[in-house]
Amino acid sequence: MPESLAGARPTLEAVAARAGVSRATASRVVNGGAGVRPPLVEKVTRAVEELGYVPNHAARTLVTRRTGAVAVIIAEPEIRIFSDPFFSQQIRGISKELTAHDTQLVLLLLEGPGDYDRIARYLAGGHVDGALAFSLHTDDPIPAITRRAGIPAVYGGRPNWSEPAEHRTVPYVDADNRGGARAAVRYLEDLGRRRIAHIAGPRDQTSATDRLDGYRDVLPDADPALIAEGAFTAASGERAMAELLERCPDLDAVFAANDLMASGALRVLKERGRAVPGDVALVGFDDMDAIAEGTDPPLTTVRQDIEGQGRLMARLLLRGLDHERAGAPAPDPVITATTLVRRASA
Amino acid sequence: MPESLAGARPTLEAVAARAGVSRATASRVVNGGAGVRPPLVEKVTRAVEELGYVPNHAARTLVTRRTGAVAVIIAEPEIRIFSDPFFSQQIRGISKELTAHDTQLVLLLLEGPGDYDRIARYLAGGHVDGALAFSLHTDDPIPAITRRAGIPAVYGGRPNWSEPAEHRTVPYVDADNRGGARAAVRYLEDLGRRRIAHIAGPRDQTSATDRLDGYRDVLPDADPALIAEGAFTAASGERAMAELLERCPDLDAVFAANDLMASGALRVLKERGRAVPGDVALVGFDDMDAIAEGTDPPLTTVRQDIEGQGRLMARLLLRGLDHERAGAPAPDPVITATTLVRRASA
Known part of the structure; x- marks a missing residue:
């Protein structure tokens, strides 16, 4: 896939023209969208996707102090992630949504519980702007790890703890x-x-x-x-x-x-x-x-x-990154509907 | 898997004692192993694995200026990575080897050729110490991207270019x-x-x-x-x-x-x-x-x-990170043997 490195890159001006907005508005959307009305955000986002616009990273980092990357952590050994299609479907949704927002998906693989310290170091090292985590178990350390790392996180499935305690309200996406x-x-x-x-x-x-x-x-x-x-x-x-x-x-x-x-x-x-x-x-x-x-x-x-839940998780997190700057509270949990599909086994 | 955060952490002194080496030698091995004789490296590595020793990241970063993370890039859309077991087997080998060396596997997912610019930014951002890439195609941009990012890389499969050119010798692991x-x-x-x-x-x-x-x-x-x-x-x-x-x-x-x-x-x-x-x-x-x-x-x-090739790729890269500091040349390609397995179809 070598084409991407050749050819002229579309400019922010081209994005603004196609979206029918000012350069300043286009810039604000590309750098997070805070304070821009949703219909304009959508217009600019669509123009970005259609033109394949890639913002200048150095400029963006100066404005946003972001890495442009989001970690995905599945609290299961690597071997289960590749053998259970549930995970690949959820990752697919996340990948599509992050890519549409020019954000790099960084999948942190682990072999067992001993690897959480290393993940904690990576998250605390400023290498990602936020984290998406799923398949958590009772009293899972990941929420504490992301909190200590100072990055926002959204969970797939409701986390739970064996004893009620403070700081345990976290944004999550779950099915009914x-x-x-x-x-x-x-x-x-x-x-x-x-x-x-x-x-x-x-x-x-x-x-x-x-x-x-x-x-x-x-x-x-x-x-x-x-x-x-x-x-x-x-x-x-x-x-x-x-x-x-x-x-x-x-x-x-x-x-x-x-x-x-x-x-x-x-x-x-x-x-x-x-x-x-x-x-x-x-x-x-x-x-x-x-x-x-x-x-x-x-x-x-x-x-x-499942794929839709992945997209929603990514969307909530990206919005949360904006809210964080705007001082808004963390998003509420989202529960998606389930439906019975009748086939021959019952 | 919450156990990992509780409990006393094994110290570097305990590792040195178990390996029967000085604390200074143990420290050098934990921080990369440059200048330590291979048998001692092996003893310390075994003690680290047996005790589940986790080096103090801040200390290690000061000594080595490393992130303790390695990127894995598969030059295929995300959807193929999860549907072709070849990739999960190669990742399995890489994951085992990196974990044994307390290095975080960071899988960078992509949807298509347009995502290489984003990957280039992430690699250039200092978020990983090196990269492992496989399933490259003719004139693949990844070798140029890692070179520009200033990080060492090892490839799975021999990369190839449509025209001979300079700077095209790269370390790789391939099957015969x-x-x-x-x-x-x-x-x-x-x-x-x-x-x-x-x-x-x-x-x-x-x-x-x-x-x-x-x-x-x-x-x-x-x-x-x-x-x-x-x-x-x-x-x-x-x-x-x-x-x-x-x-x-x-x-x-x-x-x-x-x-x-x-x-x-x-x-x-x-x-x-x-x-x-x-x-x-x-x-x-x-x-x-x-x-x-x-x-x-x-x-x-x-x-x-396939899994063995993944392990070898990771090993070559980790060794390369040490060589880099020691000023040694990049490793030669490694070709692994193939064998015919006779079953009923022929």
Whole structure:
């Protein structure tokens, strides 16, 4: 892709002309957009994208004292990031949004908990303007790390702590996990299923506990033997399904807290000769591109817009960077809707 | 993973004691290892890893003027990085090696050629000590970008330029692509195949042209109609296979330049009723974890150690950072061996 370095660069004047605004307005938008009316911001942003305008970094840094880069941290070992399509979809949304705002995505990879000190040093070193973090676990150190580094952060999924404490309100983007789970379990009930099992995610993540709460909202008196815990991976879905069949051979439906675990459960159900959906109806969560439509039968599942959540996280952070300068408060959490997608598995 | 922030940190004295060296030697190794004999470097490195020692960043920065971070740049759009397991395997090797040397992996994602200017700014901004780049294309701007940024870089795969020029010698790690291809084609010949087709990779990457050269080494007079070009993706392997069957319905073997294209070719061969290996013997390249053993029949393929190449790239760069201070020349290229792995497809 060598073309980018050759050829004349579009100027800020060209951007202003195309957007129909003054050079000063175009400059303000390119450097963050504070104090410019949203319709003008949009016009200039569109002109920037159409012309492929690249602001002069030295000039911009002087005005904004920014690096033009945002860190993305996934609180999972590197190996899970590349094997679970959830992460690539979220990164895709973030990457598109940051690129549209000429901001560099810096993905900080880690192997294990011992690597957080190094990440803390990098964030404190002034190498990024802000951070986006997701897949946090209970009492995750990342919020404290970003606070100490003095940079704003937006989280994917609601962070949670084992004890209430101060400074724990942080901006985040999350799906309506509890509402989505309720819809899934109600749907199984409406199909006439009476022994509905749940394969939950790890209890140290709110996406898992919220979905479990949704299951319990609909079935407050459910037999505890009908609930098994997995780790959001296909292999853990297989193990949980085998456990459930052992404990409750009469189960007639399963709601799995994500599609990967549902795909593992489906394999075990087939191996044990249980017809899906005939003997056991199965519902997942996520509507993951690479999984839900590819299983046999295809998965009925609760759809959440993962890429859209990534875009929203990036947008909130970029806005937060402007607010910070304008002295405005941090943005409120954003909860995105979920919808039940009916396919053949239930 | 919150444990990392609590608990007492191991000290440099503890590292020195465990390694059986002086504190001064331990310090020198922790800060880069220049001027310390390799066996001592190894002892201290092992003690650092065993104790989980984290050097005081401020102190280390003063001594070394380093950020403790290395950029990884893949010259492909973000979407291919997460869909082609080649990249995750190479990143895995890099991540392990950098983590073992307490260096932060900073993956710079890009959407397209227009993003190189932004990457150039980030690299020139002093946010990383060096760069590892792979999947470069002909006349790729990345070597010039790292040179202008004044940071050392090591490449995965031999970079190439359309015209010879100065300053084009760069350190790289590559597999013996040509030798591996020769072994694959000779093997097909030894099986008695007489119409051996080749699905080549994109001609702007040396891994593709080297494998094509290996094919031609064995079959200098091959019918040009037996060669089709793909793009290293499964879909492009399907298209190339369909073309080849159209042009040369009598072909009895196919050597595909990677496993992804071989898996696509296999699907088309089956659809058209050609038995593999009965009617058409098929050989791939890479021996990719998630692919080669999973096809039906499993793929005979040329194995290269992708994760190992990632580790080597990181090791060369870290050594280069030391050499730089010591005034030594850049390291020579490293070519790793390939081996033919025989499975059922040929």
